[in-house]
Amino acid sequence: xxxxxxxxxxxxxxxxxxxxxxxxxxxxxxxxxxxxxxxxxxxxxxxxxxxxxxxxxxxxxxxxxxxxxxxxxxxxxxxxxxxxxxxxxxxxxxxxxxxxxxxxxxxxxxxxxxxxxxxxxxxxxxxxxxxxxxxxxxxxxxxxxxxxxxxxxxxxxxxxxxxxxxxxxxxxxxxxxxxxxxxxxxxxx
Numbered sequence: 396x397x398x399x400x401x402x403x404x405x406x407x408x409x410x411x412x413x414x415x416x417x418x419x420x421x422x423x424x425x426x427x428x429x430x431x432x433x434x435x436x437x438x439x440x441x442x443x444x445x446x447x448x449x450x451x452x453x454x455x456x457x458x459x460x461x462x463x464x465x466x467x468x469x470x471x472x473x474x475x476x477x478x479x480x481x482x483x484x485x486x487x488x489x490x491x492x493x494x495x496x497x498x499x500x501x502x503x504x505x506x507x508x509x510x511x512x513x514x515x516x517x518x519x520x521x522x523x524x525x526x527x528x529x530x531x532x533x534x535x536x537x538x539x540x541x542x543x544x545x546x547x548x549x550x551x552x553x554x555x556x557x558x559x560x561x562x563x564x565x566x567x568x569x570x571x572x573x574x575x576x577x578x579x580x581x582x583x584x
Contacts (some may be wrong), residue, residue: 401526415550415569416453418446422530424572427455447577456527462517464565466535467512471563477543483508492527538571539563 412541414428427443441455446469470480488508490500501515 414455414575415443415459415572416443417456417459417527417531418451418453420451421446421449422527423448423453423576424459424531424534424569425453425461425576426573438478451511459531460565462528463533463535463568465517465531466514467539467563467565467568470512470536470539473510474515475510477540477547479508479510480536480540480543483511484533484540486537487529487533488575491526491533497525534572534576537575539566541575 397428414429415424416427417424423446427448443453497518
């Protein structure tokens with residue numbers, strides 16, 4: 396029987412997820428099937444096999460929890476609507492697909508989504524890291540959108556405007572990303 400492992404990061408409130416990895420080729424975030432008691436342990440750069448999307452190798456990226464936590468803080472800051480998040484998601488997806496430069500994306504975000512400008516702090520200047528960050532941002536955005544819509548329907552709210560769920564945590568987001576990338580919900584111990 397598996398024991399529950401709690402992280403100091405979540406102050407014992409949520410179970411610890413398997414450590415996330417990112418595919419070298421397609422930048423899909425997926426579970427390493429490796430877990431640790433304290434997420435602050437440095438496993439950065441450790442290679443893992445079998446991306447669920449393309450079956451290539453991936454690696455554990457340092458700072459993933461902090462990256463997601465910061466993204467969630469920015470997204471929840473103003474109690475944005477799902478419509479706004481969908482527009483932002485589309486902007487990041489287009490930037491990925493059309494290889495839009497970091498400079499142009501930053502200009503577009505500042506002009507069209509000034510309330511999300513703080514996300515620009517996450518975008519590095521090197522192209523490889525830029526593509527990786529865009530991919531992770533889109534996966535986080537999609538996870539937040541899916542969890543917020545599910546919560547909205549769960550409570551059968553009748554509002555026309557669906558707001559972002561304010562109590563979404565990092566581990567819930569990672570679990571949702573695993574689910575959206577693999578179709579498998581069970582990722583916690």
